[in-house]
Amino acid sequence: MAEKRTTTPSAHRDNAREDALADAVGEQRAKHDVTTPALGVVGMLRWAWTQLTSMRTALMLLLLLAVAAVPGSIWPQRVQDSFAVQTWIEENPTVGPILDFFQMFDVYSSVWFSAIYLLLFISLIGCIIPRARKHYQQMTSPPPRTPRRLERLPEYGALELADDGPSLDQALDDAAAVLKKRRYRVEKRETSVGAEKGYLKEVGNILFHVSLVGVLIFIAFGSMFSYRGQKVLMEDEGFVNALVAYDNFYPGTWFSEDQLEPFSIRLNEFERVFDRQVDENFEPLDGFGQPLEFTAHVTVQDGHDAEPEDTTLRVNHPLTLGGAQLYLVGNGYAPVVTVRDGEGEVAFSGPVVTRPDDPVYTSMMVIKVPDAQPEQLGFVGLFLPTAYDDGTGMAISTDPDLHEPELHLNSYYGDLGLDDGVPQNVYVLDTDNLEVLNSRESDEGGIVLAPGETHELPDGLGTLEFEEINDYIAIDIHYNPGEAGVLVFALLASAGLIATLFLRRRRAWVTVEQTPAGRTLVRYGLLSRGEDFSLRDETIALRTQLEKIWPVRPPEETEPSGVVSGEGPNTTRGI
Amino acid sequence: MILAIDGTELQPINVELAEYSELFMLISAFIYTLAFILFTVDTARSSATIRRVEAELAQEQEAERIAVTAGAAEATASAQADGAAKTAQASTAETSQPDTSTAETSSDGAGPGEAEVNAELVDDDMAYARPKRPLANVAVAITAVAAAAHIFAVVARGLAAGRWPLGNMFEFLTAAALVVTVVYLLALIRRDLRFLGVFVLGLVVTMMVAATIGFPTPVGHVQPALQSPWIVIHVSLAVLAMALFTLTFAMNILQLVQSRRERQVTSGAEGALARSSFMRLVPSALSLENWSYRINAVGFVFWTVGPMITGAIWARESWGRYWGWDPKEIWTFVIWVVYACYLHARATRGWTGNRAAWLSIIGFICIIINYAVVNVFFPGLHSYAGLPE
Numbered sequence: 001m002a003e004k005r006t007t008t009p010s011a012h013r014d015n016a017r018e019d020a021l022a023d024a025v026g027e028q029r030a031k032h033d034v035t036t037p038a039l040g041v042v043g044m045l046r047w048a049w050t051q052l053t054s055m056r057t058a059l060m061l062l063l064l065l066a067v068a069a070v071p072g073s074i075w076p077q078r079v080q081d082s083f084a085v086q087t088w089i090e091e092n093p094t095v096g097p098i099l100d101f102f103q104m105f106d107v108y109s110s111v112w113f114s115a116i117y118l119l120l121f122i123s124l125i126g127c128i129i130p131r132a133r134k135h136y137q138q139m140t141s142p143p144p145r146t147p148r149r150l151e152r153l154p155e156y157g158a159l160e161l162a163d164d165g166p167s168l169d170q171a172l173d174d175a176a177a178v179l180k181k182r183r184y185r186v187e188k189r190e191t192s193v194g195a196e197k198g199y200l201k202e203v204g205n206i207l208f209h210v211s212l213v214g215v216l217i218f219i220a221f222g223s224m225f226s227y228r229g230q231k232v233l234m235e236d237e238g239f240v241n242a243l244v245a246y247d248n249f250y251p252g253t254w255f256s257e258d259q260l261e262p263f264s265i266r267l268n269e270f271e272r273v274f275d276r277q278v279d280e281n282f283e284p285l286d287g288f289g290q291p292l293e294f295t296a297h298v299t300v301q302d303g304h305d306a307e308p309e310d311t312t313l314r315v316n317h318p319l320t321l322g323g324a325q326l327y328l329v330g331n332g333y334a335p336v337v338t339v340r341d342g343e344g345e346v347a348f349s350g351p352v353v354t355r356p357d358d359p360v361y362t363s364m365m366v367i368k369v370p371d372a373q374p375e376q377l378g379f380v381g382l383f384l385p386t387a388y389d390d391g392t393g394m395a396i397s398t399d400p401d402l403h404e405p406e407l408h409l410n411s412y413y414g415d416l417g418l419d420d421g422v423p424q425n426v427y428v429l430d431t432d433n434l435e436v437l438n439s440r441e442s443d444e445g446g447i448v449l450a451p452g453e454t455h456e457l458p459d460g461l462g463t464l465e466f467e468e469i470n471d472y473i474a475i476d477i478h479y480n481p482g483e484a485g486v487l488v489f490a491l492l493a494s495a496g497l498i499a500t501l502f503l504r505r506r507r508a509w510v511t512v513e514q515t516p517a518g519r520t521l522v523r524y525g526l527l528s529r530g531e532d533f534s535l536r537d538e539t540i541a542l543r544t545q546l547e548k549i550w551p552v553r554p555p556e557e558t559e560p561s562g563v564v565s566g567e568g569p570n571t572t573r574g575i
Numbered sequence: 576m577i578l579a580i581d582g583t584e585l586q587p588i589n590v591e592l593a594e595y596s597e598l599f600m601l602i603s604a605f606i607y608t609l610a611f612i613l614f615t616v617d618t619a620r621s622s623a624t625i626r627r628v629e630a631e632l633a634q635e636q637e638a639e640r641i642a643v644t645a646g647a648a649e650a651t652a653s654a655q656a657d658g659a660a661k662t663a664q665a666s667t668a669e670t671s672q673p674d675t676s677t678a679e680t681s682s683d684g685a686g687p688g689e690a691e692v693n694a695e696l697v698d699d700d701m702a703y704a705r706p707k708r709p710l711a712n713v714a715v716a717i718t719a720v721a722a723a724a725h726i727f728a729v730v731a732r733g734l735a736a737g738r739w740p741l742g743n744m745f746e747f748l749t750a751a752a753l754v755v756t757v758v759y760l761l762a763l764i765r766r767d768l769r770f771l772g773v774f775v776l777g778l779v780v781t782m783m784v785a786a787t788i789g790f791p792t793p794v795g796h797v798q799p800a801l802q803s804p805w806i807v808i809h810v811s812l813a814v815l816a817m818a819l820f821t822l823t824f825a826m827n828i829l830q831l832v833q834s835r836r837e838r839q840v841t842s843g844a845e846g847a848l849a850r851s852s853f854m855r856l857v858p859s860a861l862s863l864e865n866w867s868y869r870i871n872a873v874g875f876v877f878w879t880v881g882p883m884i885t886g887a888i889w890a891r892e893s894w895g896r897y898w899g900w901d902p903k904e905i906w907t908f909v910i911w912v913v914y915a916c917y918l919h920a921r922a923t924r925g926w927t928g929n930r931a932a933w934l935s936i937i938g939f940i941c942i943i944i945n946y947a948v949v950n951v952f953f954p955g956l957h958s959y960a961g962l963p964e
């Protein structure tokens with residue numbers, strides 16, 4: 001369709017329709033230019049405020065927000081993984097610090113990201129308050145006054161009633177009744193009826209935007225009073241919710257220690273289920289050996305006075321204790337070992353957390369024995385649940401379950417560097433200042449142990465005994481009092497969104513007049529605010545209902561009483 | 576023959592059904608390709624379609640003239656009324672100044688006028704207009720057959736694994752292709768979207784090929800984190816939203832082309848576009864914009880409720896925080912904001928038309944990034960792509 005337009009067509013009908021209404025009422029079009037700043041501080045401020053709360057600014061800020069969020073997916077973020085950030089900066093010593101200066105590793109708490117969303121929300125509030133006030137006025141006042149020229153409205157039509165038709169006043173009453181039945185709010189005037197419906201559309205819009213503010217407030221509230229911590233729990237070990245018991249703890253800004261409810265949890269048993277499906281020839285199917293279920297059997301006590309209770313903790317099934325949630329986030333094997341030193345004393349005994357590195361639980365293991373005499377001892381190596389020597393002399397694990405558990409370790413002696421009080425990563429043994437005792441390269445060879453076996457260290461420096469295998473789980477504990485509020489406002493926002501997008505705000509007017517021939521001429525016009533693609537359907541429905549209650553003269557007999565040039569009064573335009 | 580997995584309630588994989596599923600997935604991809612080819616041929620033959628309509632119109636007018644000379648005045652009146660109604664329908668509400676004049680002048684003999692032919696070719700409410708397009712119709716029918724095979728493949732996959740079949744990239748992509756097709760077919764019942772056929776089928780074939788070649792994944796169980804009822808609503812809504820955004824993407828691209836053509840036509844320039852017969856079978860830019868707005872609005876609601884809200888709920892269940900700026904979450908947010916921009920643009924003076932179309936296109940590009948780039952290259956909690964290690 002070649003339509004002759006000089007400007008880009010405005011598909012958003014709000015502007016066009018407001019203009020149409022103004023046109024029909026006979027008003028000047030509203031001026032949309034922003035007035036140039038008046039002199040003086042107040043004038044400047046007012047001008048700045050108008051600019052900030054304009055739709056165009058909102059659009060720009062939203063675009064900016066989208067762009068500003070992207071860097072967070074390009075570089076590692078401290079909220080996600082502060083270790084990855086540290087590594088990244090170390091690997092890129094020139095760019096790293098520059099990016100860090102611009103807060104590229106803390107995008108979502110950065111000054112610039114915060115500035116954008118705070119401006120956006122100020123703009124939103126400044127935009128929504130006047131809109132809400134205006135809408136309240138509209139809801140509590142009668143429908144807008146009847147335009148003088150109904151035929152200028154996007155939907156217009158007229159009906160000439162037959163000679164035996166109702167009187168003017170009766171016709172108005174009838175029209176009002178029909179509109180009311182179509183759920184319009186109706187006001188009868190001298191020679192016309194004004195009607196409007198769909199106020200909920202705007203209510204939805206306001207609800208949506210206000211709810212966004214609500215979401216933001218509760219996010220902020222939640223992060224201030226929240227806490228988050230991690231704990232590795234061995235089989236038969238318990239945890240009581242107190243600051244000292246955590247392995248890692250991240251408090252919110254306004255966290256205070258008495259927020260920690262004294263609940264406790266104890267791991268009784270841990271169960272892993274792996275995919276064991278084979279085909280008819282007993283060949284493993286795809287996915288063989290992949291984890292299917294992790295179940296931690298635990299005993300919990302929600303506060304000092306509560307009864308202990310047996311339950312399970314599983315992935316996707318957090319426990320709620322003392323208002324906090326406990327999640328199963330990790331698990332692994334903890335071989336129980338005993339180290340005797342050169343003097344025959346037990347220098348270490350207990351389960352050691354190993355870190356699974358792949359789907360078959362090839363696990364990194366580090367044992368530090370600073371109490372050993374005469375030399376401190378250190379062990380580093382692997383725990384393999386199902387060890388298999390593929391002929392190269394290097395054992396690998398072939399299955400995550402405990403079919404052939406083995407320890408493969410190197411041992412060292414010397415100063416472990418633990419005495420000078422510098423905190424160390426327990427999962428890393430720094431061997432730079434240590435002497436090798438056992439290793440695959442050394443004459444002594446590496447240590448290979450099955451459960452129940454003991455290895456003698458060279459030079460009479462001690463023994464390492466592999467007793468049995470325990471399980472451990474890693475739990476995350478989260479407390480966030482803002483979550484419920486965020487959820488409620490997010491759902492309210494959705495409801496508002498659906499209302500604003502799919503409800504239609506419509507205005508309708510019906511006028512009556514006497515034709516020169518003494519008959520009743522009814523005209524009607526409809527107008528929509530916002531997007532409305534079915535205003536014509538509404539018009540047709542309205543017309544059909546009107547035609548049903550009145551005797552309408554067929555179009556041919558109607559004299560063209562000069563209603564619209566070129567169109568008979570009985571045509572609804574556009575049908 | 577199938578061994579039970581001890582200690583779990585998970586149902587064992589039904590190997591036979593899984594094989595059928597894979598077979599039907601391939602079959603449907605082949606039929607889609609066929610439909611795509613037919614749609615392409617139909618597009619290439621647009622000028623023939625137009626010529627046929629012109630010929631038909633000329634014939635009718637000839638018959639009309641004879642009737643007029645025979646003095647059957649009523650016939651003219653009704654034919655004119657009919658013509659006027661059609662033209663009026665074709666223009667949108669606010670621009671409806673039906674140029675009945677062309678209808679009248681052209682009935683004087685010279686043959687159908689350009690505007691009149693155009694009015695017969697497409698309808699801006701996307702109702703079925705006059706041109707018969709047998710090739711396109713066959714393509715639509717074939718697409719329906721392919722969709723049936725595709726539905727079987729997806730359902731069989733779900734049954735074989737005993738779970739909702741949206742657990743990895745392969746399943747996500749093939750399901751999205753299916754939803755695109757089904758939404759397109761459903762829309763075709765009421766609306767003439769045949770002009771979109773090449774684009775929709777092109778995208779569907781691309782998705783199927785990408786799934787099969789890029790992310791082949793055998794039927795299997797999913798890891799514990801994905802065994803949640805939330806996957807049903809969260810991922811399904813995401814797929815639905817993506818399918819809708821895919822449709823609007825195609826429409827918005829066409830809108831940009833069409834609006835260029837409209838400018839060429841009005842300025843009288845003899846560009847290649849102005850003469851493109853395919854674009855004459857495509858509704859006006861304004862109509863494309865309005866329809867993609869309607870679809871985008873639905874897509875935005877799905878995106879809000881699906882990836883955003885249920886995603887947050889599930890993340891809280893599974894990982895202990897409702898939002899953690901994981902790369903996938905970042906892009907979900909970016910996409911949401913871009914489409915919010917789009918909705919805002921439509922209410923801002925000077926930002927409708929092509930600019931709004933661009934925003935919608937950018938939104939779709941973000942979806943592609945979220946899907947293809949983030950899943951494959953950025954590590955994160957969402958790395959469930961089912962890619963080989």
Ligand code: HEM
Nearest residue numbers: 014053054055058120123124127212500501530915918922
């Ligand atoms: C937090 C950022 C914001 C988001 C996510 C957002 C989102 C939305 C969405 C999705 C709509 C579509 C509803 C519709 O078309 O009826 C909308 C409409 C609207 N928004 Fe926002 N908005 C935001 C901020 C703002 C701001 C700052 C303003 C004011 C300057 C504003 C003013 C409006 C108006 C007036 C509409 C109605 C448009 C219409 O009549 O169609 N919004 N907003």
